[in-house]
Amino acid sequence: MSEGNWLNKLKEIILVKNGELALKGLNRRNFEDTLAKNIQKAAASCGGVNVWRAQSTMYVTPLEGTDIEDAVACISRVFGIAALSRAAEVEKNMDVILPSVCAYLKDDLENAHTFKVNAKRADKKFALKSPEICAAAGEYILKQFPHLTVDVHSPDVTVTIEIRDTAAYLHKQPIRGAGGLPVGTGGRVCVMISGGIDSPVASWMMAKRGLALSAVNFASPPYTSRRAEDKVRDLLRKVAMWSGEVRLHIVPFTEIQEAIRDHCPEDMLTVIMRRYMIKIAQAIACEDGALALVSGESVGQVASQTLGALVCTDAAANMPILRPVIGMDKEEIVEIARRIDTFEISILPFEDCCTVFTPKHPKTKPSLDKILLAETALENDTVCVDDMIERALTNTTVEIIRPE
Ligand code: ATP
Ligand code: MG
Numbered sequence: 001m002s003e004g005n006w007l008n009k010l011k012e013i014i015l016v017k018n019g020e021l022a023l024k025g026l027n028r029r030n031f032e033d034t035l036a037k038n039i040q041k042a043a044a045s046c047g048g049v050n051v052w053r054a055q056s057t058m059y060v061t062p063l064e065g066t067d068i069e070d071a072v073a074c075i076s077r078v079f080g081i082a083a084l085s086r087a088a089e090v091e092k093n094m095d096v097i098l099p100s101v102c103a104y105l106k107d108d109l110e111n112a113h114t115f116k117v118n119a120k121r122a123d124k125k126f127a128l129k130s131p132e133i134c135a136a137a138g139e140y141i142l143k144q145f146p147h148l149t150v151d152v153h154s155p156d157v158t159v160t161i162e163i164r165d166t167a168a169y170l171h172k173q174p175i176r177g178a179g180g181l182p183v184g185t186g187g188r189v190c191v192m193i194s195g196g197i198d199s200p201v202a203s204w205m206m207a208k209r210g211l212a213l214s215a216v217n218f219a220s221p222p223y224t225s226r227r228a229e230d231k232v233r234d235l236l237r238k239v240a241m242w243s244g245e246v247r248l249h250i251v252p253f254t255e256i257q258e259a260i261r262d263h264c265p266e267d268m269l270t271v272i273m274r275r276y277m278i279k280i281a282q283a284i285a286c287e288d289g290a291l292a293l294v295s296g297e298s299v300g301q302v303a304s305q306t307l308g309a310l311v312c313t314d315a316a317a318n319m320p321i322l323r324p325v326i327g328m329d330k331e332e333i334v335e336i337a338r339r340i341d342t343f344e345i346s347i348l349p350f351e352d353c354c355t356v357f358t359p360k361h362p363k364t365k366p367s368l369d370k371i372l373l374a375e376t377a378l379e380n381d382t383v384c385v386d387d388m389i390e391r392a393l394t395n396t397t398v399e400i401i402r403p404e
Contacts, residue, residue, distance in 0.1 A: 031181070039060060045403060060075065101141070113148065119162075120161070183243050186211045189214070195350055200337065208242070233401060245401065248399050255388050280389060282319050298326055
């Protein structure tokens with residue numbers, strides 16, 4: 001048969017190797033089920049795939065009309081995957097395997113200088129042992145592509161032949177997966193999302209650890225615009241390409257912010273505002289079944305993120321506040337923001353409610369006692385903050401943000 005004919009006959013699939021899942025003992029099944037569902041959801045946007053699993057590998061078959069390249073791109077963003085390979089599935093017969101592998105990897109082999117063959121024989125009934133498969137394939141490939149030499153240490157192409165129970169699978173070196181754990185296996189968190197660089201990265205990092213995302217954004221119209229809200233939606237659409245759907249709550253925060261501005265000492269404004277944000281966000285988190293809040297704070301980055309300020313912020317919370325970027329430099333955060341494609345959106349110059357009433361000289365070492373006194377004064381003497389919080393919660397809008 002000619003090369004073209006071999007190529008036409010090949011059925012392509014995607015082999016997915018689990019990541020940390022292997023470590024999870026009894027939970028493993030639950031993790032694998034979630035991963036399979038997440039793969040299916042991620043690939044739905046490009047036509048859909050079927051997923052089945054055996055021998056610690058997921059076999060992903062594109063549905064009719066699904067472009068396999070698009071499916072690989074979608075699946076490479078699913079957390080819980082260590083590596084994935086686009087592979088040809090062929091009959092377990094060396095007379096089929098050898099010409100198929102040459103036809104399937106023709107472009108790679110033509111453009112390479114060196115190669116090696118890697119054989120995996122999961123089906124122990126297969127007549128040839130792994131070293132024999134390597135030897136036969138090596139010899140065959142060298143005949144077809146005489147310009148190549150074998151390099152077992154750092155070859156340009158690693159031709160892999162896997163003999164499994166179901167069939168033989170042929171592929172080159174795998175692509176790195178997104179790593180982490182399948183979203184949803186760790187429960188849910190509620191991210192405090194601004195339009196900045198840090199909180200989308202913090203969201204992505206928590207999704208990577210298997211947590212489903214709700215998000216809360218505080219908007220202060222007319223000080224903040226509709227475009228600032230849309231920016232948050234755009235950012236979350238990017239994050240959702242990795243995390244899956246995000247439940248976004250937009251909280252009208254103007255009334256509370258004005259009350260704080262009008263009745264609290266100027267140098268405490270930011271910390272007090274952040275404490276009210278926390279109180280509202282955790283009410284929303286509870287409603288959504290989230291067990292913790294997430295923020296994009298990094299210690300020392302700005303006045304409201306000194307250790308002292310973080311202590312005062314934390315004192316308003318009765319659930320954990322996770323801060324995945326806490327020890328990262330801005331440059332390190334930006335590197336991730338670029339990778340997940342949020343950076344260019346984040347730097348668009350729309351105002352955030354945190355930047356509308358910023359004090360000229362914020363306290364970098366706020367005293368919690370003084371802050372509590374200022375809040376008591378605000379709550380007792382002037383305005384009924386509890387009612388304001390109630391109103392903010394009642395008027396909060398909820399929407400589902402889906403991948404871009
Ligand atoms: P980012 O780049 O994420 O905006 P930042 O360095 O600008 O962070 P701040 O504006 O002080 O820092 O905000 C610190 C954190 O507080 C943010 O990372 C986010 O988690 C939360 N936050 C700030 N503004 C808002 C907002 N309008 N709505 C919800 N959360 C917010
Ligand atoms: Mg910000």
